Each structure stands twice: as C-alpha cells, then as structure tokens.
Amino acid sequence: MSLLIKNGTIVNDDVMFKSDVLVVDGKIVEISPSINPPAGFEVVDATDRLVIPGGIDPHTHMQLPFMGEVAKDDFHRGTEAAVAGGTTMIIDFVIPTKGEGLLTAYDRWRGWADPKVVCDYGLSMAITSWSPQIASEMEIVTGQAYGINSFKFFLAYAGVFMVRDEEFYQGMLQCAKLRALARVHAENGAVIAERCNHLLTAGVTGPEGHTQSRPEELEAEATFRACTMASQANCPLYVVHVMSKGAAAAIAHHRKRGAVVFGEPIAAGLATDGSHYYHEDWLHAARYVMSPPLSRDPSTPNALMNLLAAGELHLTATDNCTFDCQQKSLGKDDFTKIPNGVNGVEDRMSVVWDRGVHAGIIDPMRFVAVTSTMAAKIFNCYPQKGRIAVGSDADIVIWNANATRTISKDTHHHAVDFNIFEGMQVHGVPETTISRGRIVWADGKLRTVQGAGRFIPLAPDSQIVFSSVDNRKKTMEPVRIERAPYVPTPQEEIPDANANIVKPRVAVPPGGASSIQF
Numbered sequence: 132m133s134l135l136i137k138n139g140t141i142v143n144d145d146v147m148f149k150s151d152v153l154v155v156d157g158k159i160v161e162i163s164p165s166i167n168p169p170a171g172f173e174v175v176d177a178t179d180r181l182v183i184p185g186g187i188d189p190h191t192h193m194q195l196p197f198m199g200e201v202a203k204d205d206f207h208r209g210t211e212a213a214v215a216g217g218t219t220m221i222i223d224f225v226i227p228t229k230g231e232g233l234l235t236a237y238d239r240w241r242g243w244a245d246p247k248v249v250c251d252y253g254l255s256m257a258i259t260s261w262s263p264q265i266a267s268e269m270e271i272v273t274g275q276a277y278g279i280n281s282f283k284f285f286l287a288y289a290g291v292f293m294v295r296d297e298e299f300y301q302g303m304l305q306c307a308k309l310r311a312l313a314r315v316h317a318e319n320g321a322v323i324a325e326r327c328n329h330l331l332t333a334g335v336t337g338p339e340g341h342t343q344s345r346p347e348e349l350e351a352e353a354t355f356r357a358c359t360m361a362s363q364a365n366c367p368l369y370v371v372h373v374m375s376k377g378a379a380a381a382i383a384h385h386r387k388r389g390a391v392v393f394g395e396p397i398a399a400g401l402a403t404d405g406s407h408y409y410h411e412d413w414l415h416a417a418r419y420v421m422s423p424p425l426s427r428d429p430s431t432p433n434a435l436m437n438l439l440a441a442g443e444l445h446l447t448a449t450d451n452c453t454f455d456c457q458q459k460s461l462g463k464d465d466f467t468k469i470p471n472g473v474n475g476v477e478d479r480m481s482v483v484w485d486r487g488v489h490a491g492i493i494d495p496m497r498f499v500a501v502t503s504t505m506a507a508k509i510f511n512c513y514p515q516k517g518r519i520a521v522g523s524d525a526d527i528v529i530w531n532a533n534a535t536r537t538i539s540k541d542t543h544h545h546a547v548d549f550n551i552f553e554g555m556q557v558h559g560v561p562e563t564t565i566s567r568g569r570i571v572w573a574d575g576k577l578r579t580v581q582g583a584g585r586f587i588p589l590a591p592d593s594q595i596v597f598s599s600v601d602n603r604k605k606t607m608e609p610v611r612i613e614r615a616p617y618v619p620t621p622q623e624e625i626p627d628a629n630a631n632i633v634k635p636r637v638a639v640p641p642g643g644a645s646s647i648q649f
C-alpha cells in the first residue's frame with residue numbers, strides 16, 4: 132500500500148517540523164515540505180495535525196494465564212485496542228511456569244500471538260526459576276532466531292513467579308554476559324505474603340486488603356534492593372510499573388551514582404490512584420486490583436509525570452492485563468484471589484498527552500520520547516521503530532492535539548466490561564493509525580487484519596543500555612595482593628598495631644565508598 136501524508140507537523144523525540152511523508156511498501160521513503168501525490172497513492176490529510184511515531188507499549192500481558200484465569204484481552208483484541216489508541220507495537224512477556232523450559236514457553240507464546248496480532252510485536256521473557264538449564268536457554272533465546280533481548284524477574288508473587296535474591300543475582304550476571312536487559316517487578320513478596328495472612332485473619336477480606344498488604348515501602352525497598360543487586364552484577368536494570376514516589380526515588384538514588392537503571396510508570400499509575408480500593412462497591416474496588424497497587428497518595432500520578440518530564444523516569448507502558456467481572460469475582464471472599472491486572476493499552480497515549488502535554492508538564496517531543504522512541508532505543512529496534520525518518524517502518528499516527536474524547540467501556544476495544552479510566556475526558560486523540568504502511572484505524576473504525584502484524588526480533592547489546600558497562604566492569608575487577616608467604620611472628624615481635632601506619636590508597640568502586648584497598 133502506498134500513502135502520502137500531507138500538510139502535517141512531524142514530531143520526533145528531538146525535533147518538530149512541517150513536512151509531507153511518503154510511504155511505500157510499509158516504509159517511509161521520502162520526507163519533504165511538499166510532495167505531489169503520485170498516481171494511485173492514498174492521500175491522508177494531516178492539516179493542523181501532528182504526525183508522530185506509533186506508540187510502543189513495552190509491557191503488556193495479552194491472554195496471560197495468571198491466578199487460575201486467562202487475561203481477557205488476547206493478542207487479537209489486545210492489539211486492536213492498541214491501534215485504536217495510537218500504539219503500533221507492543222512488547223509482551225513470555226512467562227514460563229516455575230520449572231518450565233524457556234523454549235517451550237516461547238513457542239507457546241509465538242503460537243498464540245503470530246496468528247492474531249494486528250500490529251507488530253516483540254517479546255520479553257520472564258525467568259521464574261533458576262538452573263544451569265535456564266542459564267543456557269537464556270543464551271539460546273537471545274539469538275536471532277528467537278529475538279529476545281530482555282529478561283524479567285519477579286520479586287513478588289511468592290510461590291508462583293517469585294525468584295529468590297540469589298536467583299535474581301545469578302540471572303542478572305547471565306543477562307550482563309549476554310548483553311540482555313534485566314527487568315524487574317519490584318515488591319517484597321515474602322513480607323506481602325505474611326501481611327496477606329495477617330489481614331485475612333483480622334477479617335479484612337475485601338479489595339482494601341490488597342492495598343494494605345502492599346504498603347508503598349515494600350515497593351521502594353524491593354526497588355532499592357534490585358538496583359543495588361544490579362549494580363553489584365554490573366547489569367543494566369529496567370524497573371517495570373513504577374507506582375510510587377519511593378520506588379522512583381530509589382531509581383534516582385542509583386542513577387546519581389552512575390547505575391544504568393530505567394524506570395517505567397504505567398498509564399494507570401499516571402492517571403488514577405488507590406482510593407478506588409476503598410470504594411463501597413466491591414466489584415468497583417476489585418477492578419482496580421493490580422500489583423504493585425495504585426498509590427494511596429493522590430499526588431503520586433502528578434509526581435510521576437513530573438519525573439518523566441525531568442528525565443528521572445524514562446518511558447511509559449501499561450501492564451495491560453485485563454480480567455472481567457466474573458473473573459474478578461473469584462476473590463469475593465478473599466482479596467488474594469482477585470486476579471491482578473488492569474487495562475491501559477488503548478488509552479495510554481491519550482492519558483499521557485492529557486496529563487503530560489495538555490497539562491503543560493511535557494512538550495510534544497518528550498511525549499514522543501516517553502511513548503515510543505525510548506522504548507525503541509532501549510529494546511534495540513530504533514530507528515526501525517520510534518522515529519519518523521526515511522527508511523523507518525511506517526508506523527505512524529495522525530494525532531489531533533486539540534480534540535477530546537471521553538474514555539468509556541462502551542466505546543473501548545478491550546474484551547472486558549470495565550475501564551479504569553471510565554468517564555475521564557482526555558485531550559489528544561489518535562485520528563488515524565498506520566501500521567507498516569496500512570491504515571488500521573481511521574474515522575473511529577478499525578480496519579485490521581488478524582495476523583497481519585509481524586514479530587520483531589530484538590537483538591541484544593542495545594547502545595543506550597550497554598555502552599557504559601565495559602568501562603564500569605574494569606573498575607570492579609577483583610583485587611588480589613601479591614605477598615610473600617605468611618610467616619608467623621614470634622609473640623614478642625608483634626609491633627604496636629597503631630604505630631607507623633601507612634595509609635593505603637582507597638578505591639571507590641561503583642556502588643559506593645568502600646573498604647576495598649590496594
């Protein structure tokens with residue numbers, strides 16, 4: 132399909148300018164101020180509109196089997212919701228069950244996704260157990276044939292996905308060796324499990340128990356611990372769903388010390404808060420149950436947006452993992468049985484525009500950075516994705532910054548009967564979505580083809596992730612002192628311990644001041 136986009140303003144993460152865009156065979160082939168429509172080309176008028184790179188949502192769980200249920204948005208409905216909201220690529224997670232091989236799980240996810248996706252997608256992979264076999268399969272899946280360049284570790288969901296600290300550390304050493312990015316769900320799962328039992332025993336069985344079982348400091352503690360361990364493993368780290376100020380502060384603390392850490396707030400955390408858990412209607416409250424929970428501090432959403440503006444958080448995602456009312460009701464007598472997860476993939480772009488750009492906190496270029504370009508750079512598919520440039524894939528959105536829409540379950544494209552942003556009026560509307568040169572969303576209607584999306588293999592060694600780790604490694608080499616063999620000194624010859632001390636030179640390795648001496 133050939134397209135000419137006329138009269139729009141192109142917005143990339145670093146520049147904005149008026150220009151036409153010519154698309155042939157799924158690629159951008161020309162960007163010039165005035166291109167005459169070649170015969171047979173469909174013309175898309177972008178007058179008074181922005182022409183932006185399609186959104187990349189780097190954190191989704193389509194049709195995830197989780198807590199005895201399967202998430203309702205499958206790869207078809209989930210990617211339809213994505214393109215209706217201006218997102219043209221998702222990165223979903225392969226999550227093996229404990230002890231399952233990575234290759235088996237990988238094949239299952241590809242089998243689910245390939246025939247269903249309506250836009251391009253990539254995969255990240257969770258490590259839910261540890262063994263030499265898992266370590267060697269990590270090496271296999273980072274090859275071109277599998278296209279995995281990131282691994283996620285859960286420090287929560289005890290007994291299900293959670294790994295122990297030593298497994299996490301080993302996993303990050305292997306990530307660093309393979310030049311794959313480590314990702315982490317950071318909450319203290321052991322303490323949460325204890326608190327859940329305590330709350331249930333005290334008779335707190337409703338969704339308010341979910342938030343009380345997971346105080347924000349358990350997210351902050353695990354985030355700090357994860358960053359510390361990543362620093363020790365010299366492994367770049369990506370913290371998924373940063374939900375609280377404390378977790379964001381832990382990331383900033385380590386970044387100030389030179390650590391490579393990325394923080395990902397999600398649409399839910401940028402636009403809603405944890406007051407819903409105390410709603411008098413049980414089902415309403417249950418529908419917001421996700422982990423880590425939405426913040427109980429109403430100023431958190433704005434604070435997270437400010438951190439995105441300041442560059443202390445880096446990109447946005449959704450953690451889209453939807454369960455309907457019947458599934459949520461499985462926890463009616465016990466909040467720990469409410470399947471965890473909320474929607475987001477359709478509304479992220481509008482929510483970030485509204486709360487970020489329309490609110491005067493970020494500019495349109497930063498909007499493109501945090502919704503698309505940073506994800507493309509971190510996951511190593513830039514500039515194929517994440518940029519309006521000649522040679523890039525024609526994943527393009529015609530964005531009306533002045534239009535508004537009201538988010539509702541009655542008009543959304545998710546497979547569930549609820550939307551956590553219900554009734555919210557947002558500025559910034561994706562009017563046309565183009566996926567590799569094909570219009571998949573226009574005039575409020577989907578024009579998708581199941582299975583038309585492609586799997587995008589993601590290669591290790593992303594520049595933005597790994598460029599500093601080799602020099603950092605040199606500062607972390609073990610230090611060995613060559614000495615003459617130790618000869619015991621006769622008791623009477625032991626010198627005064629405090630006399631004539633020669634001060635050794637003290638090195639300060641990454642991670643902080645130290646007693647390492649040489």
Ligand SMILES: NC(=O)NCCC(=O)O
Nearest residue numbers: 316421422450452471472
């Ligand atoms: N976040 C959530 O509650 N559900 C999806 C699984 C996860 O990412 O933790």
Ligand SMILES: [Zn+2]
Nearest residue numbers: 316371372422
């Ligand atoms: Zn998670």
Ligand SMILES: [Zn+2]
Nearest residue numbers: 190192371450
């Ligand atoms: Zn998730």
